[in-house]
Amino acid sequence: MGKNISFFKGFVSLALTCASVITATSCSSGGNIENGGTKSHVVVAGSTSVQPYMEVLAEEYVKFYPDSAVDVQGGGSSAGISAVGSGIADIGMSSRSLSESEVELYQFTTIAKDGLALIVHPENPVDNLTLEQIRDIYTGEITDWSQVSDQFEGDIFPITREEGSGTRSFFEEFVMDGQRITSKAIVQSTNGTIRTLVSGNARGNKQAIGFISLGVLELPGQNPVKGLQIGGVAPTTENLANGSYELFRPFLVVVGEEREESTHFIDFILSDTGQGLLEARGLVRIDGG
Amino acid sequence: MKNFKEKLSGRVFLTLALFSILALAVITIFILVQGAPVIGKHGFAFIAGTSWSPGNGEFGILPMIIGSVAVTLGAAVIGVPIGICCAVFMAEFAPSLMRTIFRPAIQLLAGIPSVVYGFWGLLFVVPFISNHLGGLGLSILAGSVILSLMMLPTIISISEVSIIVLPSTYKDGALALGMTHWQTIRSVQLPAAKSGIVAAVILGLGRAVGETMAVIMVLGNATAIPSSVLEPVRTLTTNIGIEMGYAEGEHRQALFATGIILFVIIMILNISAQYITRNKSKSLKIK
Amino acid sequence: MPKLSPRASKRNSVNVSTKKAKITTKNLNLYYGGSHALKDITMEIPECAITAIIGPSGCGKSSLLRQFNRMNDLIPIARVEGEAYLGETSIYGKSTDVVELRKKIGMVFQKPNVFPMSVYDNIVIGPKHHGIRSKSALNDIVERTLNQVAMWDELKDLLHKPGQELTAGQRQRLCIARTLAGDPEVVLMDESCSALDPESTMKVEDLMIQLAQKYTILIVTHNMEQAVRVSDMSAFLMIDLDDDDSARKVGKLVEYAPTYDMFTNPTDKRTEDYITGRYG
Numbered sequence: 001m002g003k004n005i006s007f008f009k010g011f012v013s014l015a016l017t018c019a020s021v022i023t024a025t026s027c028s029s030g031g032n033i034e035n036g037g038t039k040s041h042v043v044v045a046g047s048t049s050v051q052p053y054m055e056v057l058a059e060e061y062v063k064f065y066p067d068s069a070v071d072v073q074g075g076g077s078s079a080g081i082s083a084v085g086s087g088i089a090d091i092g093m094s095s096r097s098l099s100e101s102e103v104e105l106y107q108f109t110t111i112a113k114d115g116l117a118l119i120v121h122p123e124n125p126v127d128n129l130t131l132e133q134i135r136d137i138y139t140g141e142i143t144d145w146s147q148v149s150d151q152f153e154g155d156i157f158p159i160t161r162e163e164g165s166g167t168r169s170f171f172e173e174f175v176m177d178g179q180r181i182t183s184k185a186i187v188q189s190t191n192g193t194i195r196t197l198v199s200g201n202a203r204g205n206k207q208a209i210g211f212i213s214l215g216v217l218e219l220p221g222q223n224p225v226k227g228l229q230i231g232g233v234a235p236t237t238e239n240l241a242n243g244s245y246e247l248f249r250p251f252l253v254v255v256g257e258e259r260e261e262s263t264h265f266i267d268f269i270l271s272d273t274g275q276g277l278l279e280a281r282g283l284v285r286i287d288g289g
Numbered sequence: 290m291k292n293f294k295e296k297l298s299g300r301v302f303l304t305l306a307l308f309s310i311l312a313l314a315v316i317t318i319f320i321l322v323q324g325a326p327v328i329g330k331h332g333f334a335f336i337a338g339t340s341w342s343p344g345n346g347e348f349g350i351l352p353m354i355i356g357s358v359a360v361t362l363g364a365a366v367i368g369v370p371i372g373i374c375c376a377v378f379m380a381e382f383a384p385s386l387m388r389t390i391f392r393p394a395i396q397l398l399a400g401i402p403s404v405v406y407g408f409w410g411l412l413f414v415v416p417f418i419s420n421h422l423g424g425l426g427l428s429i430l431a432g433s434v435i436l437s438l439m440m441l442p443t444i445i446s447i448s449e450v451s452i453i454v455l456p457s458t459y460k461d462g463a464l465a466l467g468m469t470h471w472q473t474i475r476s477v478q479l480p481a482a483k484s485g486i487v488a489a490v491i492l493g494l495g496r497a498v499g500e501t502m503a504v505i506m507v508l509g510n511a512t513a514i515p516s517s518v519l520e521p522v523r524t525l526t527t528n529i530g531i532e533m534g535y536a537e538g539e540h541r542q543a544l545f546a547t548g549i550i551l552f553v554i555i556m557i558l559n560i561s562a563q564y565i566t567r568n569k570s571k572s573l574k575i576k
Numbered sequence: 577m578p579k580l581s582p583r584a585s586k587r588n589s590v591n592v593s594t595k596k597a598k599i600t601t602k603n604l605n606l607y608y609g610g611s612h613a614l615k616d617i618t619m620e621i622p623e624c625a626i627t628a629i630i631g632p633s634g635c636g637k638s639s640l641l642r643q644f645n646r647m648n649d650l651i652p653i654a655r656v657e658g659e660a661y662l663g664e665t666s667i668y669g670k671s672t673d674v675v676e677l678r679k680k681i682g683m684v685f686q687k688p689n690v691f692p693m694s695v696y697d698n699i700v701i702g703p704k705h706h707g708i709r710s711k712s713a714l715n716d717i718v719e720r721t722l723n724q725v726a727m728w729d730e731l732k733d734l735l736h737k738p739g740q741e742l743t744a745g746q747r748q749r750l751c752i753a754r755t756l757a758g759d760p761e762v763v764l765m766d767e768s769c770s771a772l773d774p775e776s777t778m779k780v781e782d783l784m785i786q787l788a789q790k791y792t793i794l795i796v797t798h799n800m801e802q803a804v805r806v807s808d809m810s811a812f813l814m815i816d817l818d819d820d821d822s823a824r825k826v827g828k829l830v831e832y833a834p835t836y837d838m839f840t841n842p843t844d845k846r847t848e849d850y851i852t853g854r855y856g
Contacts, residue, residue, distance in 0.1 A: 183513035202416035207425075
């Protein structure tokens with residue numbers, strides 16, 4: 001009997017030890033930086049909106065050039081730019097244009113254009129909204145289509161992305177002007193699901209409004225949606241390129257001193273392969289190709 | 290030698306059994322350690338707070354608690370009456386041919402993966418609600434409909450067994466008193482099977498509260514407190530499901546804290562079910 | 577031959593034959609699928625008396641008892657031929673309402689089957705379903721029936737106690753009270769004492785004799801001494817070769833007579849063999 005009790009005690013202490021060990025090791029925040037030790041090593045840091053695309057580029061780059069290593073980190077556009085300044089990062093990522101002081105210190109290259117399209121059902125007669133109207137819809141101030149159109153009435157169902165989404169922060173920055181998206185908005189986690197909801201055939205779908213990356217507005221094989229004009233300007237790649245469409249932000253890479261490895265990587269990003277990768281993920285390429 | 294084998298097998302079984310307790314302990318301690326800081330910091334405001342906005346540092350989960358309660362209760366309102374009626378039908382009225390078809394059919398219902406339920410809900414239930422009842426269809430109602438289907442096998446099979454194991458003398462006695470079959474079921478058998486049926490319902494509720502995949506696609510995931518069953522909502526489970534992938538720091542800890550709350554709710558439900566059935570088996574022993 | 581007790585010897589055929597027939601059967605037959613459980617049972621059961629059905633195990637005593645309140649209807653393979661009457665009303669007639677029939681013919685089972693509810697609720701559940709709603713009427717029924725089974729004093733302050741917490745003897749008497757609540761004309765008792773200890777058995781037997789003043793009692797018992805102690809009439813059933821088809825076995829009513837006569841002077845040899853213990 002005594003043997004069984006001490007056996008049990010041993011087990012309990014083993015259990016607690018395991019639990020604490022597992023807990024301790026996972027308590028550390030994610031993303032340890034490894035020093036590569038390989039021949040070519042590039043550190044990229046900055047905007048979390050650019051980050052997912054940069055990670056895809058990095059992955060593909062390493063396949064072409066197996067001797068290289070590319071580390072991609074977040075931290076935000078400003079943090080990325082100053083990391084280049086202090087030498088911590090080789091390349092900075094930014095989803096905003098550089099300020100005057102930054103322009104003097106760094107060189108930048110636009111690698112893609114990101115646009116935001118507001119979409120509604122093709123049968124929705126509304127074609128055009130102002131930025132203020134969209135904001136009011138998303139704050140819950142405007143709740144009925146009749147308040148923005150005399151051809152359509154019914155409840156408006158705004159749809160948004162989840163809080164951690166880069167697309168959502170784009171929307172919040174450019175449209176919301178500091179106000180919060182209403183907590184009544186429906187939350188979906190991909191461009192695809194928002195598009196499906198807005199293009200659906202049930203009665204409610206025709207009253208929905210959502211936002212997606214402009215690059216995926218026209219996708220072959222998907223149900224059609226209507227991209228709204230913002231202040232009269234249509235959400236096309238041309239209007240994005242010529243700057244007339246408001247909901248636009250450039251994705252930039254920023255460098256300090258010239259480094260051969262950084263340049264090589266940036267050339268890859270600007271190449272047809274790199275640009276193709278970005279386009280496939282909903283961005284607008286800058287080479288017009 | 291035989292003695293050694295006996296002892297060895299005993300030790301092996303003990304070890305394996307302790308491993309499952311170990312797993313439970315590891316998970317529990319992990320969740321507690323990760324989530325406790327948030328509860329410690331925000332205290333009551335965590336559970337009672339009405340605003341969930343991690344970007345702004347707000348971590349009130351009251352809308353999700355209300356969401357879980359609303360969707361689960363809705364599922365119960367739909368599923369419990371149907372389930373009990375089916376159980377009564379199978380135990381008391383169905384010819385044996387029907388029973389041999391129905392029972393496997395109900396087990397099949399239990400075997401459908403929850404993501405398939407969710408998908409079906411999205412393609413069928415949601416548009417139906419939108420077209421005939423209003424709103425976008427992504428709603429408490431959609432979630433309740435799907436969860437009620439998922440609860441049915443549990444409720445039906447356990448309730449049916451609770452009725453079947455009743456001594457047939459209850460039924461004989463009631464009929465001999467001049468009660469009709471239906472009166473016998475309603476006034477003698479169902480009350481006698483009550484604890485088994487209640488346990489069945491609670492187990493079904495426990496499953497519904499913990500369900501994520503089936504409902505994440507049809508609830509709409511809005512963070513507001515809903516004001517009607519046609520409005521979108523988030524449950525404790527879907528809140529974790531949606532945001533876990535990218536949550537960091539305090540946000541992630543808040544999701545673990547949500548997990549703690551869920552844990553507590555489900556433990557309470559399971560313990561209630563066990564407590565109720567423990568009483569039941571006691572009372573059957575009296576005779 | 578079991579010795580006749582003083583109670584039984586006082587009952588004599590003259591006394592019983594002055595009573596009217598409460599239940600009459602004419603060539604009543606019961607089949608369970610292919611088996612002929614009861615063949616051509618013809619008897620008249622006197623009112624306000626105790627009739628005992630006796631016989632070896634498995635001979636169909638309970639089946640015969642259950643014929644009278646149509647509990648055999650619950651068995652899908654059971655089939656009935658012949659006639660049975662409660663007074664003037666046909667038991668198996670096409671227009672007979674079984675629910676009404678069972679109000680008039682009550683049944684007490686072998687094992688006490690008290691419902692899982694209070695003493696009070698057990699007794700009133702029948703009357704409630706027959707339309708009696710008034711609290712005072714229901715209270716009266718509870719008092720009357722508990723008095724009839726001599727349990728009013730011991731239970732009047734315990735009416736809300738769960739019925740299943742009573743002793744076995746008390747539970748069986750509660751079941752009898754429950755049966756009496758509907759004010760039946762006949763009470764069927766299927767081996768109602770076999771699950772009880774001797775002291776409780778005595779109480780129930782006394783109860784039977786008391787109740788026989790007002791109700792017609794029909795009991796099934798495998799205990800011959802009990803039959804002798806309480807019954808006025810005895811019916812001896814056994815399974816034997818069919819007179820019409822000697823390859824088959826059927827259940828027969830071998831002898832039916834006042835108890836005193838049957839036990840002192842049985843007319844059929846098979847009865848005598850059973851009573852003296854040669855079989856069964």
